[in-house]
Amino acid sequence: MLEINNLHVEVENKEILSGIDLKIKAGEMHAIMGLNGSGKSTLSNAITGRENYNVTKGDITFKDESILEMEPNERALAGIFMSFQYPTVIPGVNNTYFLRAAVNAKKKYRGEKEYDAATFLKFVKSKLKEVEMDAKYLKRAVNEGFSGGEKKRNEMLQLLCLEPELAIMDETDSGLDIDALKIISRGINKYKNNSRSFLVITHYQRLLKYIEPDVVHVLIDGKIVKSGGKELALELEEKGYSWLES
Amino acid sequence: MNVNDYQNEFNKIISRKYFPSRLNNSRQKAFSKFLDIGLPTKKWEDWRHTDLSFLNKNNFRISEANDAFENIDFSKYKIKNTHTLVIINGHYVEHLSDAPKELRVLTNHEYLEQNDWRQKDKKDTPFDLLNTSLCDSGMSFIIDPDTDIDKPIHILFICSGSENLIISPQVNIDISRSSSATVIEQYASETSSFFQNNCVFASVKENASLNHLRIFSNANKTINISSSYIEQSENSNYKYFQFVDSGALQRSDIYNSLKGTNSNCFLSGLTILDDDQQSATYITTDHIMPNCTSSQNFKSVLNNKSSGVFNGRTIVREDSQKTNSKQSNKNLLLSDKATMNSNPQLEIYADDVKCAHGSTTGALDNEALFYMQSRGLDRESASSLLIRGFVIELMEEIENKDLRDYLFNKFDNWLIKNN
Ligand SMILES: Nc1ncnc2c1ncn2[C@@H]1O[C@H](COP(=O)(O)OP(=O)(O)OP(=O)(O)O)[C@@H](O)[C@H]1O
Ligand SMILES: [Mg+2]
Numbered sequence: 209m210l211e212i213n214n215l216h217v218e219v220e221n222k223e224i225l226s227g228i229d230l231k232i233k234a235g236e237m238h239a240i241m242g243l244n245g246s247g248k249s250t251l252s253n254a255i256t257g258r259e260n261y262n263v264t265k266g267d268i269t270f271k272d273e274s275i276l277e278m279e280p281n282e283r284a285l286a287g288i289f290m291s292f293q294y295p296t297v298i299p300g301v302n303n304t305y306f307l308r309a310a311v312n313a314k315k316k317y318r319g320e321k322e323y324d325a326a327t328f329l330k331f332v333k334s335k336l337k338e339v340e341m342d343a344k345y346l347k348r349a350v351n352e353g354f355s356g357g358e359k360k361r362n363e364m365l366q367l368l369c370l371e372p373e374l375a376i377m378d379e380t381d382s383g384l385d386i387d388a389l390k391i392i393s394r395g396i397n398k399y400k401n402n403s404r405s406f407l408v409i410t411h412y413q414r415l416l417k418y419i420e421p422d423v424v425h426v427l428i429d430g431k432i433v434k435s436g437g438k439e440l441a442l443e444l445e446e447k448g449y450s451w452l453e454s
Numbered sequence: 455m456n457v458n459d460y461q462n463e464f465n466k467i468i469s470r471k472y473f474p475s476r477l478n479n480s481r482q483k484a485f486s487k488f489l490d491i492g493l494p495t496k497k498w499e500d501w502r503h504t505d506l507s508f509l510n511k512n513n514f515r516i517s518e519a520n521d522a523f524e525n526i527d528f529s530k531y532k533i534k535n536t537h538t539l540v541i542i543n544g545h546y547v548e549h550l551s552d553a554p555k556e557l558r559v560l561t562n563h564e565y566l567e568q569n570d571w572r573q574k575d576k577k578d579t580p581f582d583l584l585n586t587s588l589c590d591s592g593m594s595f596i597i598d599p600d601t602d603i604d605k606p607i608h609i610l611f612i613c614s615g616s617e618n619l620i621i622s623p624q625v626n627i628d629i630s631r632s633s634s635a636t637v638i639e640q641y642a643s644e645t646s647s648f649f650q651n652n653c654v655f656a657s658v659k660e661n662a663s664l665n666h667l668r669i670f671s672n673a674n675k676t677i678n679i680s681s682s683y684i685e686q687s688e689n690s691n692y693k694y695f696q697f698v699d700s701g702a703l704q705r706s707d708i709y710n711s712l713k714g715t716n717s718n719c720f721l722s723g724l725t726i727l728d729d730d731q732q733s734a735t736y737i738t739t740d741h742i743m744p745n746c747t748s749s750q751n752f753k754s755v756l757n758n759k760s761s762g763v764f765n766g767r768t769i770v771r772e773d774s775q776k777t778n779s780k781q782s783n784k785n786l787l788l789s790d791k792a793t794m795n796s797n798p799q800l801e802i803y804a805d806d807v808k809c810a811h812g813s814t815t816g817a818l819d820n821e822a823l824f825y826m827q828s829r830g831l832d833r834e835s836a837s838s839l840l841i842r843g844f845v846i847e848l849m850e851e852i853e854n855k856d857l858r859d860y861l862f863n864k865f866d867n868w869l870i871k872n873n
Contacts, residue, residue, distance in 0.1 A: 239746070255829050257828075258824050259820060259824065277604070279827065279833070280824060280827040280828050281827040281828070281829075281830050281831055281832050281833070283828075284827070284828055284830040285830050286828055289828075289829075290828055292825065292828075295825070296821045296822050296824075296825040298822045298825065298826070298839075298840065298843060299843055300840075300842070300843025300846045300847060301826075301839050301840065301842075301843040305839075306829075306839065307860055309835065309839070310829035310830050311829040312827075313829075313831055313832075313835070314830050317830070337576075365831060370829065370830065373624075377623055381693070383633075390486075391504075392870075421831070445609060
């Protein structure tokens, strides 16, 4: 589904990622762990096409096609979703309105009938239940006045509505209380199936208690230095990262 | 226009038979003063950011009786559920107007007669002096005590025709005690060049309230210079909303005096410009008495080479304790050639007051754009949502739904062209 080959990424003329190789098959869940500043979010941003994250070498393909020339919205429509580490506040743009616009953009792309306001409301309310979110958040502007945890639930809500094939979860677990962590993990487990993949970025082994990654990668200084099964996460929790640094 | 041109137009006005010659003396005085002072230059502090070259390059004549054209398509000015009063090139057209019966509509001549020929005080600024000397279209709207007019009164100033005209209206709006009304002034020019130089006086008496909207939708070759003087008595409410979406230059000077205790004055406005249009809003809110509330909340969205000025001044005088006052000016620049000068100022001479002010000017938030794009919206839809999001809170303060819809429609049309 996602293939990254020898990816080099520069931000402001500084190389942040120095040759990443990563292959995620349909239905797989991969986790990336690594110290602050090692380049995890940079990798997510490069995959989703954020401005100023310049790919200087290598390639990213999604469903066998290079996505490097695609706009962020084209990547999203193709099936890539990122849950932001720091979700953006969008003043004046109503949450429901925004979500419907996004879902309808996807429906249009797929040649399906777009939602009118009433049917969308029904649809989104069923999704709200899954993340145990109160309907009042739909009435606010996107992420405005949301607490850290509420923002993450809102990201999860968007994921459930947009139904991506590849979901990148950039520290969706950070800052969540234990109940919210369970809700989000349950959401992820329920959503995952044979044709949907996850790339989960986390600092905590505790998340991996609730969701089971097929592969765990360790990112240090813009390179994947080790990959392994989920026991690697446990090892990191015990020993830290220093034994992997060269 | 040079000095001789102004002189010619002035000579025409004072020799007009149908204007009361009683006024000639004050016209003459104002005109001499205008000649002494001259038009503002960029060296004048309050005119530093205002380019008047358009005025100097074009010639205008005063309007004659036969300039009251009526072959105008009024449909685009129609606001649902309002009383419309039509003034074409400075001439009130009664048979196109439907003034509510509770509203007394007087000519300024009649108004002056009823007020012992006392002229209202203006500032001695060049344009106000010109307005006094060249005033050709005066309208007074009086609402008697204890009267609520439920439908908004829409005063439509249309400039039309193929000649360049200078129109100098003076409008008086008197809301007597315990009365209320919504008054919309709309300035719209259609074809050639116009120079609209108007003065508005609003007086809001005890327990009265005035909801005042001004829409400036002039063609690109029109300049509008406009002073408003608002006086409020005890327990009165004044709400002002200004909508500017075009014009070569739109300049508003607003003077608000809170002369009675427990009165409120909320001023807000949205300016959306394109090309090399200019807009400048200069406000003085003067807190003279205690226990009053005021706010200034202005936003602009500027595209291409357009430019804006916001100069909001709030004075809190020594006796005006317990004043609560807010100023906010936010501006969105859609092009790197657009410019904005923002200058909110507080002058506080009382100690027990609550005042706050703030100003921001910036481009569209790239983070927000990326966030929306990452959810599948194309860049254009994303920026359109963001721009609309920027103005929505302000627009939603317009309580009257028909009015709000009318302005949203204007805004959305603008947005389609400018996004
Ligand atoms: N937009 C940017 N501008 C400047 N530097 C950036 C930018 N984005 C990332 N960097 C730099 O790239 C490096 C990697 O940052 P990145 O956000 O990818 O780290 P991370 O692994 O996600 O860290 P964390 O665990 O703290 O989230 C850091 O040194 C960071 O300062
Ligand atoms: Mg990060």
